[in-house]
Amino acid sequence: MENTLPVALVLSGCGVYDGSEVSEAVGVIVALSQAGIPYTCYAPDRPQLHVINHAKASETDETRNILDEAARIARGNILPLAELDVSRHSAIVFPGGFGAAKNLTNFARAGSQAELADDVRAAVLPFIQAHKPVVALCAAPLVLGLAAREAGITGARITFGNPSEGKAMAEALVSWGQQHVETAVDAACVDEHHRFITAPAYMYGQATPAEVFASCQAAIRALGTMLGHTTTAA
DSSP states (O other): OOOOSOEEEEOOOSSTTTSOOHHHHHHHHHHHHHHTOOEEEEEOOSBOSOOEETTTTEEOSOOOBHHHHHHHHTTTOEEEGGGOOGGGOSOEEEOOSTHIIIIIBOHHHHGGGOOBOHHHHHHHHHHHHTTOOEEEETTTHHHHHHHHHHTTOOSOEEOOSOTTTSHHHHHHHHHTTOEEOOOOTTOOEEETTTTEEEEOGGGSTTOOHHHHHHHHHHHHHHHHHHHTOOOOOO
16 A cells, blocks of 8 residues: 655755755655655754855855755755654655765764764654664765664665765774665665665766766655555656
8 A cells, every 4th residue: 555644854954065965855856756755854953063165165154054054955845853753754865965974963073983963863763663764865874874773773785875985984884783785876775674775876976967866766766666656757
């Protein structure tokens, strides 16, 4: 029977260097729409780690709120992550961007000793415990790897794409007891047993926008299959 509950789409800001990667976030939204899968956007309601001037690739002295920035992508239709209720959602999805390493986890500072942010832990662990799908793209499998470790899971199949490009992340993932699976840019890594779906997207640094969108579609197609949806994404 097809699951009609919306998925929870968790954003980490707006912009590849300090929040959600915009192309990936929009690609996921479009792929969900193509597949006929409803979604609700969420983001942490707190300051982001720092603000990057994306034109100059340099840190500024500004302070910005993760939820306020993520609302730009969600067209204002977004809720605080603290309000996420697992019982109202069929799955949870994390687009990539360095916000995964800076705002959802502290990987950017702590490396393999990283931990989940408290509000992210409270949001994602109930999905794993309820055996509901967790989807993560690009750098966001950091969230999944840490959550799996905290849930006592080992050996989960997770990808950052090509480990030569995401070497530190892949090595950290393995140190957390999970298995890194090299995956093509336009494919998804599916762990049926744990109901985890990951895809590389811009972890392939030279990927074209079309290839990144194909990665988003691959992840959402796999999610649709897992949820019993009849997907229409190409």
